[in-house]
Amino acid sequence: MCVYSSVRRIVCNEVVSKRENVMMKAWSRARGWIGATLLGLVLSVVGEAGVAHAELRIDITRGNVDPIPIAIPAFGGDDERASRLGADLAGVVQADLERSGLFRGIDSRAFIQTFASMQVQPRFPDWQAINAQGLVQGRTALQSDGRLRVEFRLWDVFATQQIKAQAYVTEPGNWRRIAHIIADSVYERLTGESGYFDSRIIYIAENGPAIKRVKRLAIMDQDGANHRFLTDGADLVLTPRFSPSTQEITYMSYYNGVPRVYLYNIDTGKRERLGDFPGMTFAPRFSPDGNRVIMSMARGGSSDIYVMDLRTLERRRLTNTPAIDTSPSYSPDSQRIVFNSDRGGSQQLYVMNADGSGVHRITHGNGRYATPVWSPRGDYIAFTKMAQGRFFIGVMKPDGSGERLLSDGYLVEGPTWAPNGRVLMYFRQNPSDARGQGGDSYLYSIDLTGYNERRVVTPVQASDPAWSPLIP
Amino acid sequence: MKISVLSVVAASLLVAACASGPQEGGDASGAGKGAVNAPAPGTAADFVANAKDRVFFAFDRSDLDESAVKTLMGQVAWLKAYPNAKVSIEGHADERGTREYNLALGERRANSVKQFLKAQGVSDARVQVISYGKERPAVVGSNEYAWAQNRRSVTVVAK
Numbered sequence: 001m002c003v004y005s006s007v008r009r010i011v012c013n014e015v016v017s018k019r020e021n022v023m024m025k026a027w028s029r030a031r032g033w034i035g036a037t038l039l040g041l042v043l044s045v046v047g048e049a050g051v052a053h054a055e056l057r058i059d060i061t062r063g064n065v066d067p068i069p070i071a072i073p074a075f076g077g078d079d080e081r082a083s084r085l086g087a088d089l090a091g092v093v094q095a096d097l098e099r100s101g102l103f104r105g106i107d108s109r110a111f112i113q114t115f116a117s118m119q120v121q122p123r124f125p126d127w128q129a130i131n132a133q134g135l136v137q138g139r140t141a142l143q144s145d146g147r148l149r150v151e152f153r154l155w156d157v158f159a160t161q162q163i164k165a166q167a168y169v170t171e172p173g174n175w176r177r178i179a180h181i182i183a184d185s186v187y188e189r190l191t192g193e194s195g196y197f198d199s200r201i202i203y204i205a206e207n208g209p210a211i212k213r214v215k216r217l218a219i220m221d222q223d224g225a226n227h228r229f230l231t232d233g234a235d236l237v238l239t240p241r242f243s244p245s246t247q248e249i250t251y252m253s254y255y256n257g258v259p260r261v262y263l264y265n266i267d268t269g270k271r272e273r274l275g276d277f278p279g280m281t282f283a284p285r286f287s288p289d290g291n292r293v294i295m296s297m298a299r300g301g302s303s304d305i306y307v308m309d310l311r312t313l314e315r316r317r318l319t320n321t322p323a324i325d326t327s328p329s330y331s332p333d334s335q336r337i338v339f340n341s342d343r344g345g346s347q348q349l350y351v352m353n354a355d356g357s358g359v360h361r362i363t364h365g366n367g368r369y370a371t372p373v374w375s376p377r378g379d380y381i382a383f384t385k386m387a388q389g390r391f392f393i394g395v396m397k398p399d400g401s402g403e404r405l406l407s408d409g410y411l412v413e414g415p416t417w418a419p420n421g422r423v424l425m426y427f428r429q430n431p432s433d434a435r436g437q438g439g440d441s442y443l444y445s446i447d448l449t450g451y452n453e454r455r456v457v458t459p460v461q462a463s464d465p466a467w468s469p470l471i472p
Numbered sequence: 473m474k475i476s477v478l479s480v481v482a483a484s485l486l487v488a489a490c491a492s493g494p495q496e497g498g499d500a501s502g503a504g505k506g507a508v509n510a511p512a513p514g515t516a517a518d519f520v521a522n523a524k525d526r527v528f529f530a531f532d533r534s535d536l537d538e539s540a541v542k543t544l545m546g547q548v549a550w551l552k553a554y555p556n557a558k559v560s561i562e563g564h565a566d567e568r569g570t571r572e573y574n575l576a577l578g579e580r581r582a583n584s585v586k587q588f589l590k591a592q593g594v595s596d597a598r599v600q601v602i603s604y605g606k607e608r609p610a611v612v613g614s615n616e617y618a619w620a621q622n623r624r625s626v627t628v629v630a631k
Binding site: 079096133209210211213215236238239257259278280282283296297298299300301302323326327342346347370371384389410411413414429431432433434435438439464 | 505520532534565568569570571572573575576577583584587602603604607608609610611612613614615617618
């Protein structure tokens with residue numbers, strides 16, 4: 001809530017301007033970063049040390065089955081409270097990086113050197129001896145104004161070079177966000193891809209037996225922290241999705257027994273029904289700019305795709321067939337829409353222009369295809385596939401070529417992209433027996449390469465995950 | 473799909489000619505006077521007791537088979553006996569489809585029943601449809617029997 005807006009403001013306020021940044025770089029070159037700190041320069045984002053030829057780099061376009069060993073000692077603190085926060089911060093950074101499957105945190109008991117301060121240079125042979133490829137050195141301090149200052153440096157241990165350094169100042173309550181931002185920074189520096197740890201998940205929390213299932217909207221940080229329920233379970237709710245600002249979601253609710261698409265503001269808790277449609281509206285998603293919601297309306301046995309402008313409340317019908325046209329998703333440039341339709345006899349994926357023209361089918365394989373979601377990078381479409389009595393999560397290029405299946409099960413459904421388009425999350429429901437045993441449903445994430453499938457921990461059973469963009 | 477609906481309607485006219493539904497409906501309302509536990513005539517409970525409330529569908533289909541038509545003719549008879557009653561038709565799907573598609577499929581099934589009732593003279597104004605997709609199974613279990621029981625429409629008399 002305000003946690004997010006306040007940290008955003010603080011981080012934004014203190015980002016050094018481009019000009020300052022250039023000066024800083026010049027300064028670091030002249031004096032070195034350590035000198036700058038000693039001279040008492042207060043900076044929030046320290047200039048990057050521009051190292052052109054670092055050896056440490058991870059290629060994540062090939063399934064990396066051998067994670068890079070990285071050392072993340074507890075961030076030292078000026079006093080006991082700062083030290084405690086520093087240890088927790090390092091733990092969150094390490095957990096984020098490890099969950100990506102690309103890094104392995106080295107057990108702190110193996111460390112030879114300990115850092116009393118940021119001014120201490122790593123003794124590289126000590127870190128090389130334990131085969132740490134990367135080293136994250138950090139420090140925390142509580143300022144006299146009560147705010148928390150966190151600095152970190154990323155070292156390439158074998159090249160013996162600093163390859164990233166930044167500092168942040170924020171309210172102490174925001175320390176987890178700072179940890180995620182640092183993890184993103186390390187990930188970005190080492191993989192060349194943007195990070196995804198400073199993000200949240202909205203999903204449907206599930207309780208109770210299958211025939212009387214209670215479903216609630218729930219939200220949490222990408223790592224499961226700061227979990228809370230947004231609805232009480234009185235109404236059936238389904239398929240929440242984030243707006244690009246991450247402050248608003250669109251979802252479907254059976255409020256008052258009338259299934260319709262709603263908007264919900266996470267900060268204010270305000271909920272409103274979207275439009276006045278004569279039939280059931282469902283399968284909503286925001287346009288990439290957040291100004292429109294695209295969805296289906298079912299009426300008279302057919303479902304068609306509509307787009308609603310949130311500013312003018314004008315709605316426009318994009319498909320008009322007796323078929324089921326649903327699960328629409330915009331391309332990141334908003335020019336095209338992918339959706340699934342049974343107009344050809346079975347559920348397949350189609351792409352059309354944003355005005356509904358130029359509809360063409362992109363899937364021709366065996367099986368039924370559903371829930372297409374365009375990657376935020378635009379390079380892939382993720383989908384659910386049903387074939388031979390099983391469900392699959394897969395990706396294909398936007399022209400339908402290059403299909404790759406990443407996961408399968410009795411029921412896996414509803415992929416959602418991490419903000420960097422490198423990781424997918426979806427839900428997996430197990431079969432149940434005739435007494436209703438089993439049938440549990442949980443969230444899973446998997447790398448685009450098909451490696452590193454892992455359960456996303458939720459306090460209760462879960463379905464319909466949606467990954468937020470990076471928090472602005 | 474259109475063709476199959478038409479053929480079902482044609483078939484239903486044949487069934488209607490010899491259906492025993494209306495008689496059963498009449499018996500039930502008569503029995504209401506004497507029997508202690510019989511539901512009040514024209515109520516939701518009376519409908520459940522005297523007309524079959526649900527019809528079943530094949531996988532990914534919404535057309536009505538012979539048994540569905542027979543059941544619906546019973547519903548038509550009851551609805552004609554109680555012309556003030558309004559109904560909601562709930563469309564459902566089994567768990568072997570994706571959530572959003574199944575919401576659409578449930579609506580299509582419920583609508584298929586609504587169209588049948590309309591063809592039999594039950595006014596549109598008395599009939600609402602609502603889809604629950606795969607959200608409200610009637611039978612638990614991941615097996616053919618449960619799936620078949622869950623691919624259904626259920627006609628519920630409004631209170």
